[in-house]
Amino acid sequence: MIRYNYDPVQVAAEIRAVDRTWFEKAQERTSTFIALGRFQERSSIWSKVKPAFMRLQHDKCVFCERQFESREFGAIEFDIEHFRPKSEVAVWPDPRRHPKLAYSFSTGDAADGYFWLAYELTNYAASCKVCNTRFKLSYFPVAGTRGRSPSSPRELAAEKPFLCYPIGDLDEDPEELITFLATTAVPARKFGPSRRRGQVIIDFFGLNEREQLHRQRARMISLFGPALQAVADGRASPKDRAVVDRMNAPDLPHAGCVRAFRRLWETDREVARRAYDLCHAFAVSDKRTPPPEI
Incomplete structure (x- = not known):
């Protein structure tokens, strides 16, 4: 997970x-929700914002960083995610759905949804269907009130909140919360609230449970390892140096891992080097091969 620049004007x-009256309609609906004290409508208009968020996220899932097709072809692979759920908030972890997860600290009670944010742009993100419909659902764990x-x-x-909103500057930089050791996501901090937050995000989205995430991260590491080694050995070509220069690019799949x-x-x-060797082998290994351990 990385931070994405957000230009509200753009x-x-x-x-x-896409819809020249979208903001007027959104404001009218928001006023209705606030008057009712709940979210209630028969049809929505937030799908109109999906292309804008796909573009600013470089066609990647905001949470797991898988990359999909461009807006022309890939819209079907994304959901517009309400970061704070609009209708209701369920308790997370749910003992029935998440029997392996338990914490010594509170993650918040069930509550009514954040209905007044249903059409708030800074409550939106483009999420892959796995992250949204398998993991996110109506959960939103918090440490406070x-x-x-x-x-x-x-x-x-x-x-x-335990989850991080990585678009713009409303929240911490996700890379201050989560880093990677080879393909495994780990908290970026060893102690304190940031460590808790990083661990919850990793657990919440199953970032270490999904085989294809490990494989895709391993393939990205495999792509960059030879160029890094060439630079270290003093034999780098201009192409090698250009490859290394791309390692901080936000449009790369799994940029946080890279x-x-x-x-x-x-x-x-x-x-x-050991991580690279293990990732290089794992990237083309048989299905269900355990991910690299460093």
């Missing part, structure tokens, strides 16, 4: 290009 222009209408997303930071591998290469080359 996003608004893209939405108006849940906010009330009509609190803005910035004001709702006081809830101390950046973590580069940091590891710069701080502990022996471990990084």
Whole structure:
């Protein structure tokens, strides 16, 4: 997970290009929800914003960083995710759905949804269907007290959410919460609330439970390892250097993992070389082969 730049003027222009009266309709619906004190409508209009969020996320899932087709072909693979659920909030972890998850700290009670944010742009993200319909659902764990209408997303930071909103500057940089050791996601901090938050995000989205995420991360590491080694050996071609320069690019699939591998290469080359060797073998291994362990 990485942070994505958010330009509200550009996003608004893209939405108006799809539906020039979207904002007026969104405001009217929001006023109705606030008057009712709940979310209630027969049909929605938030799908109109999907292309704008796909574009700013480089056609990647905001949570797991899988990359899909461009807006022309890939819209069907994405859902518009309400970061804070609009209708209701269920308790997470649910003992029936998540029997292996238990924490020594509170993750919040069930509650009414954040109905007033149903058409708030900074409550949207483009999510893959696995992250949205298998993991996210109507869960939104918090460490603090849940906010009330009509609190803005910035004001709702006081809830101390465990999940991270990685679009714009409303939240912490996700890379301060989660990093990677080879293909395995780990908390970026060893202690404190940030460590808890990182671990919850990893558990919440099954970032270490999904085989294809491990394989895709391994393939990305395999792509960059030879160029890094060529630079280290003093035999790098211009193409090798160009490849290394791309390692911080936000449009790469699994950019958070790639950046973590580069940091590891710069701080502990022996471990990084071992990680590369294991990832290179794992990337083409038989299905259900365990992911690399460093």
